[in-house]
Structure formats: C-alpha cells, structure tokens
Amino acid sequence: MKRQTLKIDSITEIQNGIFAMNLGGDCSEVNAPGQFINIHVDGFYLRRPISIYSYGEDYVTIVFKVVGQGTKALSEMKVGDELDVLLPLGNGFDPEKGGEKPLLVGGGIGVPPMYGLAKDFINRGIVPQVIMGFNSADDVILLHQFKLLGIEPIVTTVDGSMGIKGFVTDAMKDLDYDYVYTCGPEPMLKAIWDVAPDGQFSFEARMACGFGACMGCTCETKYGYKRICKDGPVLYKEEIIW
Amino acid sequence: MVDLKVNLSGITLDNPVIPASGTFGYGKEFAEIYDINILGSISFKGTTRDARLGNPLPRIAECTSGLINSVGLQNPGVEAVCEKELVDMAKIYSKPVIANVSGFSIEEYVECAKAMDKQPQVGIIEVNVSCPNVHNGGMAYGVLPESAAEVTRAVKAVTTKPVYIKLSPNVTDIVAIAKACEEAGADGLSLINTMLGMRIDIARRKPVIANKMGGFSGPAIFPVAVRMVYQVAKAVNIPVIGMGGVSSARDVIEMMMAGATAVQVGAANLVNPYVCKEIIEDLPKVMEELGIEKLSDIIGIIE
Numbered sequence: 001m002k003r004q005t006l007k008i009d010s011i012t013e014i015q016n017g018i019f020a021m022n023l024g025g026d027c028s029e030v031n032a033p034g035q036f037i038n039i040h041v042d043g044f045y046l047r048r049p050i051s052i053y054s055y056g057e058d059y060v061t062i063v064f065k066v067v068g069q070g071t072k073a074l075s076e077m078k079v080g081d082e083l084d085v086l087l088p089l090g091n092g093f094d095p096e097k098g099g100e101k102p103l104l105v106g107g108g109i110g111v112p113p114m115y116g117l118a119k120d121f122i123n124r125g126i127v128p129q130v131i132m133g134f135n136s137a138d139d140v141i142l143l144h145q146f147k148l149l150g151i152e153p154i155v156t157t158v159d160g161s162m163g164i165k166g167f168v169t170d171a172m173k174d175l176d177y178d179y180v181y182t183c184g185p186e187p188m189l190k191a192i193w194d195v196a197p198d199g200q201f202s203f204e205a206r207m208a209c210g211f212g213a214c215m216g217c218t219c220e221t222k223y224g225y226k227r228i229c230k231d232g233p234v235l236y237k238e239e240i241i242w
Numbered sequence: 243m244v245d246l247k248v249n250l251s252g253i254t255l256d257n258p259v260i261p262a263s264g265t266f267g268y269g270k271e272f273a274e275i276y277d278i279n280i281l282g283s284i285s286f287k288g289t290t291r292d293a294r295l296g297n298p299l300p301r302i303a304e305c306t307s308g309l310i311n312s313v314g315l316q317n318p319g320v321e322a323v324c325e326k327e328l329v330d331m332a333k334i335y336s337k338p339v340i341a342n343v344s345g346f347s348i349e350e351y352v353e354c355a356k357a358m359d360k361q362p363q364v365g366i367i368e369v370n371v372s373c374p375n376v377h378n379g380g381m382a383y384g385v386l387p388e389s390a391a392e393v394t395r396a397v398k399a400v401t402t403k404p405v406y407i408k409l410s411p412n413v414t415d416i417v418a419i420a421k422a423c424e425e426a427g428a429d430g431l432s433l434i435n436t437m438l439g440m441r442i443d444i445a446r447r448k449p450v451i452a453n454k455m456g457g458f459s460g461p462a463i464f465p466v467a468v469r470m471v472y473q474v475a476k477a478v479n480i481p482v483i484g485m486g487g488v489s490s491a492r493d494v495i496e497m498m499m500a501g502a503t504a505v506q507v508g509a510a511n512l513v514n515p516y517v518c519k520e521i522i523e524d525l526p527k528v529m530e531e532l533g534i535e536k537l538s539d540i541i542g543i544i545e
Contacts, residue, residue: 001271001274001275001515002275003275003514003515003516040513044304045304045305045306045307045308045309045460045461045509045513046302046304046309046512046513047513070304086515205299205300206299206300206301206302206303206450207302208302208309208311208512208513209511209512209513209515211271211515212267212270212271213265213266213267213271213272213511213512213515214264214265214302214311214313214512215264215267215287215296215301215313215316216301216302216311216313217299217301217302218295218296218299218301218313218316219299220295225295225316230271
C-alpha cells in the first residue's frame, strides 16, 4: 500500500448514477484484478473504498455508483482534479486457480472488477465465460467493453427487460464450468456459493481504514477471523461461513 | 535542536506521539509503509483474557469530522497476543510498548495484567475501563469512582510495571474517577476513550451500526478531550496521556499545554496511515515557530 496523488483524466456517466473515472499516476503496485483503492473526498472523514475496473503501470480506472453523499461528491469532481488515494488494497482474485473453464459472474456494481479479471484471463490465452446480472435493462453496464475483449456475456435481468429473465444462477444452470469468480450483492454470492463447485467470492463491507488496522470489517471464516479489506475482499469457497 | 523527549513513569519516550489502541493493530500494517521505530511508543490492540470476534457488522459509521466504531474488542486473547502478536511486534518495533487490557470481571483484568507483566517489551499496562462497545465490561468499571479504583488496586497488586487507567468521557464527573484511580495507586491516566454515539440511516430507518451505538472518535471530539485532559491534569499528580481527535502537531502541542505528558493518535491513523510520522516530522517546525525548545516545558502550562 502507498498513498498516491492521482489525477482525474476522465469522468463519464456510463449509466444513470454510475460513473467511470480514469485516474492517472503511479499505479505500479496494483498487482491483481479485484483489488480496490480508498479515496479521500474533501469534506468527508472516511475514505471511499472503490474496486478497480482496470489498471496499468500509470493508471487505474474505477467504475462506481452514487450511493450516498461521498460518492455523489466524487462524481461531481472534474477532469484535472487531484485525488488522495491509498492503493492497492486487498488481495484481489487469483486467476491461476481458475483452470481452463472459468466462469465470471458479476452482479450490478459487482460487474466492474470482473472486467479486469476477464482481461487477465485473455492475456493468459483463456476466454472466460461471463454472466452479468442486473435488475433491469436500464442498469446494464460495460456490456460493450466485454464484447471488445471478444467475450459475449450472458445478461440476466430480474424484470426480463434484457437477456434471460431471472437471476445469474438461472443462467449458470446450462453452463459447463469448473470454477467461479464472482462479485456482487451478498444474497447473489450465497446463491452462487450453493451451486458452484469451487471459486472465489469478492465481498463488500463498511470499513473505516481499508488496510487492516481498525477491525471494522472482520468476518469469521473456516480459517479464523479475516478482515474483508486486508485478507479479502476475495475469499475462497471452502473457507466461507455464511 | 528542539527537544521532543517526554517521560512517562520513568520511561523516556523519544517523542510524545503514540498510536492509540485499536487504531494501529500490532503495528504490522504501518511498518509496511514507514519505519515505526520513530514512534514514542505504541498502545497495541486491546487484549482480553479470551479470544473475541467482536460485534456484528456493520461496525463503522461515518460522522462529520469523525467516525463511530463498534468493533467490540476483537482480539485473539491474551495467550495468543503474548505468544504470537508480541513476538511479531518485537521484530518491527524495538521500544517499550503499552499493553492495553480489558476485562469483564476483576479476575480477567488481573489475568491479563499478570500475563503482560511477564512481557519484557511491555513498558506500561493501560487498563481500559472505558470501552463503550461491550456489555457488562469495560465501561461498566469506568463509570463509578469505586469500581475504577477497585480495578486499579487489583491490577496494581499483580504487576510492577506502571499502570495507567484509560478513562471514559461518558461519565458525569471524570475528575472524581481520575482521583479515585490515583488514590488506588494508578501511575498514570489515559483519556479520553471514545464518546458514546449513534447514527441512523434515514432511508432504511435503521441504525447504521448493527449494535445501534458505538464509540465516537475523530477531530470532532478534540475540544471535549482537551477540556477533560485539562480538568483531570489539574486535579491529579500523576501523568496524563491525552487523546481524542488528535490529528496534527498543533493538536499535540495543544493537548500537552492542557496537561498531557504524552499524546495518543487514534482515528487519524485510519484515514491517513502516515499521520504519526507526519506529526513527528512537523513537531520540531511547529515548536520553533512557537518558540518552544523543550516539549516537556509546555506540559500543563495553562493555568
């Protein structure tokens, strides 16, 4: 972890209330998809933890949803503004374990980290299967970006307005896969955990520090207490206790 | 050259800056980003006799200039702390540390203190009678002068190390409790612990924190802390470690002028992990600016 000043190179509202933000600066320590950054927003005491969508030596891109006053203020910042950021945080996904037929499942604002992971797989010569779940067609994000990687994601919507009507687990039934990577709301993670043979699950929690000092986001696992921020956010199927 | 040294019960600290218990773990996360040996001391994560997972999540709520936490004394228990955490800590920090201990009964406080007494790297035992996040423990002992004195006497009886009692601000008369601890043999006092607070998610119509209430800390409570440190330091003849919202070198100096011999930095570590390092680097500059040569000269100078 390091504290870096990153400059906003672009900010775009890609869907109602969902923003993509490119941040330039030294991001060379980011080393796994699924890691996150913790952003100081002026006027707010705690930083905002946001997962990384894609990254390189000199940039990170984040995709975040406005869920409160802090993310609202972040969404109103301008190109050229500087952000005080702690990065990289968390363990991230381990693509090595995914085998030949990995399945990537993102739900809602849990979709963005799956993009970085998909890119990683493609760099390894594996085209992963991707399922993206949303409430409605109006919530769908990043579909085009996945297609540009050469992936044809399966979309599910709860109201049936796009793709398969239902939940991501409905789409999983017909697929041949041996390992799942997923990020999204906890009920979705649990439903996937129930049916997936093995996999990695990225959790979300309210946290204060984001780097393992405050014990604000501890959960119990088969291997003892883990901090979502530092020992996670990615946990392995076999260690998760619901 | 300005002099930053202060003395707590015979232990000389290179500077008065000490990360507060529960905001610095056992130093590991911070040692990854700077050499923590620059710190005056470290008050490590509160220890109880038995391992504790702590309270249900969410445990954190943001506030204006601060946060509420309801961690609930999560720790691996005194045996694991002594056998593992302190062994690891000795590899990254070579000065005497402050062992913060808690209990749900006098016996538990005594057991923790006994174990810490045997640890050579522990310089001071800081007895937490003020955790607002656990039922029937911690704060229960800190809200009355008699029970705070009882814990003090019990711990003093089993250790030769200096014993500091960490006091709660959630009381009607902190001076009376401070005096009772002094009379019972406390070597020093740490104050203030967090203030009991609460936030409500107005959209969900539910408390933000699973436990409903928690400990409020951060810059918002700094004026309350300065006031209480001032009142207590005036009333007792033992050293006071001041804490509560300290976030800068200027805050350290203000806290010391109010009567603190040393200062703990808590919540600020969580939002700026470099804050203690920055404070230590800034102190000489601020001292020169204010015409302070020896930091210990300003302790309690406010009449």
